[in-house]
Amino acid sequence: MGTALVYDEEMTKYKLLWVDPACKIEVPERLTASYEALVRSGLSGRCVSVPARQASDAEILLVHSEEYLEAVKKTPYMTLEDLKEFTLQYGDVYFHPNIYHCAKLAAGSVLQLVDSIMTGKVRNGIALVRPPGHHSMRGAANGFCVFNNVAIAARYAKQKYGVKRVLIVDWDIHHGQGVQYCFEDDPSVLYFSWHRYEHQKFWPHLRESDYDSVGKGSGAGFNINVPWNKVGMENSDYLSVFCHVLLPAAYEFCPDLVLVCAGFDSAIGDPEGEMCATPDIFAHLTHLLMNLAGGKLCAALEGGYNLTSLAQSVCQTVQTLLGDPLPRLANLRSPCISALESLQCARSAHRQYWSFLKHAANPPLPEISTKPIKLAKEEEEPAETAEEESSGEAKVWPEPPQRSCPPVCSASVLPDDVAGADGLKRLSTSGALQPRLVNKLKNHFTKAADDGDAVATISRLHTLMEKMLTNEIGNGLALVPDVAAATMCFAQDLASDLVDRVLVVCVGNATGLNYVTTDGRALVVHISGEDGEERKSKYYIPVRLKQGCGDTSGFLQAVLGLLLPLGYEYDPGLVLLGRMPESGVGDGMWQQLIGLLRGFAKGHTLVLMQANEEACMGPTASALLGHPAAPLQELGAPFPQDGDALERLRERLQADWKMLQTTGRMDC
Ligand SMILES: CC(O)(O)CCCCCNCCCN
Numbered sequence: 166m167g168t169a170l171v172y173d174e175e176m177t178k179y180k181l182l183w184v185d186p187a188c189k190i191e192v193p194e195r196l197t198a199s200y201e202a203l204v205r206s207g208l209s210g211r212c213v214s215v216p217a218r219q220a221s222d223a224e225i226l227l228v229h230s231e232e233y234l235e236a237v238k239k240t241p242y243m244t245l246e247d248l249k250e251f252t253l254q255y256g257d258v259y260f261h262p263n264i265y266h267c268a269k270l271a272a273g274s275v276l277q278l279v280d281s282i283m284t285g286k287v288r289n290g291i292a293l294v295r296p297p298g299h300h301s302m303r304g305a306a307n308g309f310c311v312f313n314n315v316a317i318a319a320r321y322a323k324q325k326y327g328v329k330r331v332l333i334v335d336w337d338i339h340h341g342q343g344v345q346y347c348f349e350d351d352p353s354v355l356y357f358s359w360h361r362y363e364h365q366k367f368w369p370h371l372r373e374s375d376y377d378s379v380g381k382g383s384g385a386g387f388n389i390n391v392p393w394n395k396v397g398m399e400n401s402d403y404l405s406v407f408c409h410v411l412l413p414a415a416y417e418f419c420p421d422l423v424l425v426c427a428g429f430d431s432a433i434g435d436p437e438g439e440m441c442a443t444p445d446i447f448a449h450l451t452h453l454l455m456n457l458a459g460g461k462l463c464a465a466l467e468g469g470y471n472l473t474s475l476a477q478s479v480c481q482t483v484q485t486l487l488g489d490p491l492p493r494l495a496n497l498r499s500p501c502i503s504a505l506e507s508l509q510c511a512r513s514a515h516r517q518y519w520s521f522l523k524h525a526a527n528p529p530l531p532e533i534s535t536k537p538i539k540l541a542k543e544e545e546e547p548a549e550t551a552e553e554e555s556s557g558e559a560k561v562w563p564e565p566p567q568r569s570c571p572p573v574c575s576a577s578v579l580p581d582d583v584a585g586a587d588g589l590k591r592l593s594t595s596g597a598l599q600p601r602l603v604n605k606l607k608n609h610f611t612k613a614a615d616d617g618d619a620v621a622t623i624s625r626l627h628t629l630m631e632k633m634l635t636n637e638i639g640n641g642l643a644l645v646p647d648v649a650a651a652t653m654c655f656a657q658d659l660a661s662d663l664v665d666r667v668l669v670v671c672v673g674n675a676t677g678l679n680y681v682t683t684d685g686r687a688l689v690v691h692i693s694g695e696d697g698e699e700r701k702s703k704y705y706i707p708v709r710l711k712q713g714c715g716d717t718s719g720f721l722q723a724v725l726g727l728l729l730p731l732g733y734e735y736d737p738g739l740v741l742l743g744r745m746p747e748s749g750v751g752d753g754m755w756q757q758l759i760g761l762l763r764g765f766a767k768g769h770t771l772v773l774m775q776a777n778e779e780a781c782m783g784p785t786a787s788a789l790l791g792h793p794a795a796p797l798q799e800l801g802a803p804f805p806q807d808g809d810a811l812e813r814l815r816e817r818l819q820a821d822w823k824m825l826q827t828t829g830r831m832d833c
């Protein structure tokens with residue numbers, strides 16, 4: 166199933182008609198720059214084009230009041246003076262004779278996306294729209310927004326398709342207060358937003374944008390705010406919040422549909438956000454949401470005011486929706502202290518609502534000042550410099566890396582063209598494997614199985630990996646006689662011969678895995694139901710689930726809160742996933758694991774399974790081919806001792822692994 170793209174150039178046909186420094190950045194070129202970049206890159210041609218349409222009155226009234234709609238209906242007939250007058254009653258927004266028409270198209274475009282996804286015409290999609298939506302409220306326009314496109318879409322999906330739970334992820338750099346107000350007492354809509362806040366000094370200066378706004382009444386816990394109190398946030402800050410707040414809550418919420426308020430003013434170069442995350446981060450943010458709700462993801466453009474970074478970010482997002490391998494995120498740093506404080510505050514505020522946080526550390530939080538903030542005059546409306554950049558140096562960043570298109574054969578099961586012992590000889594003579602290595606491998610395997618098929622296995626694995634690294638195939642699945650032996654020998658000898666770092670993930674009980682690499686060429690994460698061998702090295706991490714790998718909520722917490730951050734920090738060139746016999750891990754969880762691991766190493770994942778596990782081959786191949794994992798059924802709380810043990814393990818490891826941190830040093 167494909168990816169829908171909704172775009173209509175009619176939505177470029179309104180603009181600011183008078184001088185207003187607060188609104189001048191919201192220009193029609195935002196849409197044309199985004200769309201033309203998709204056309205130039207060939208991405209628009211790979212999407213299913215879905216036409217825009219005007220939202221009906223009834224659809225707009227799902228969120229807005231009649232008097233507001235009636236008032237906006239009058240704007241097409243207003244004189245310039247009337248429009249200016251009309252605009253004065255709202256904040257940081259402007260009207261135009263054609264903006265009502267465009268606002269209906271913007272809202273209708275997102276509804277078209279919802280229809281295409283809910284009727285199974287496409288898997289996911291994006292709507293390039295303006296005016297944006299997430300600031301507009303029931304009875305008011307605000308922040309360039311007229312109708313709340315995404316809030317209307319959420320209500321529409323529930324009403325028309327009986328969707329039970331909707332997750333709204335708002336990665337725009339501004340707080341979508343309109344969405345928060347709309348759903349704050351509604352437990353069927355989980356709203357997550359991060360936003361530039363600077364302790365209420367940043368627009369829209371709302372006290373309720375802080376982390377302690379968790380929702381009201383039965384909606385308590387279903388509103389998650391992560392305020393950024395400093396500018397300059399980077400990729401590692403964003404990923405930490407996804408791994409340690411959003412994703413665990415999202416999986417526990419188990420949505421039927423994911424809507425994204427896709428604002429790209431959170432990217433580097435944007436004059437509003439002043440952040441430093443690079444456009445390719447949106448490839449990963451999108452990917453991390455794509456295994457929820459069976460892949461039903463609907464993104465709607467919100468902000469983004471630097472046309473270069475906006476266009477690059479839109480392309481990164483669309484290319485991921487299409488299923489292409491992700492770019493590797495180079496040299497992630499430790500999340501900054503301010504980000505860690507925000508992370509810790511959000512986790513603490515939600516501790517009582519989410520089982521994944523039940524065992525989280527609970528250090529005291531700083532006092533939130535309740536006194537109204539006093540904005541210094543210049544902070545109210547920064548004087549517009551002639552050139553935005555001239556106030557600060559113009560940001561420059563590298564063009565996002567060219568992302569390989571999906572290889573022809575994206576998952577290959579042990580090509581049988583390399584059979585028997587001669588295969589290994591061929592490899593060794595071809596120089597692919599030095600003779601010394603051949604002997605080492607052979608004695609590794611001979612104890613596992615008789616010489617013949619052990620040798621055959623080795624040569625097949627090597628072939629599979631070579632094809633992967635030449636991107637001839639994306640990933641692979643290998644059935645081997647002895648998974649533990651194959652995994653270790655592969656990690657120790659084969660893989661480290663061809664890539665700089667191998668992430669080895671072992672699922673299920675096994676011995677002989679505590680293979681110590683001091684040079685860090687392999688990182689082994691072993692998730693099992695029994696004590697792994699004790700940790701001798703930073704690069705061998707046994708994760709024990711007392712309830713075994715069949716405990717999906719414990720397993721998932723280990724994956725999201727430990728494995729993902731470790732993987733991002735380690736940044737492997739290859740992922741090796743070994744499924745030990747009788748691991749007990751469920752098919753759904755297994756597919757989610759594969760889906761998430763595909764985000765590393767440009768999707769180069771090699772799965773090793775015991776030869777007799779045919780039953781699991783189907784689900785494995787499907788996940789390797791990029792089909793969305795089956796949604797996990799409702800997750801209970803992880804067993805107390807597991808939840809507690811995982812939190813303790815994370816705290817112990819964070820000295821070595823910075824991406825595992827979730828608390829800032831907060832002197833209260
Ligand atoms: C969709 C969106 O969240 O990007 C809209 C942002 C509105 C910002 C209003 N203040 C602008 C101050 C100009 N320096």
Ligand SMILES: [Zn+2]
Nearest residue numbers: 337338339468
């Ligand atoms: Zn914004």
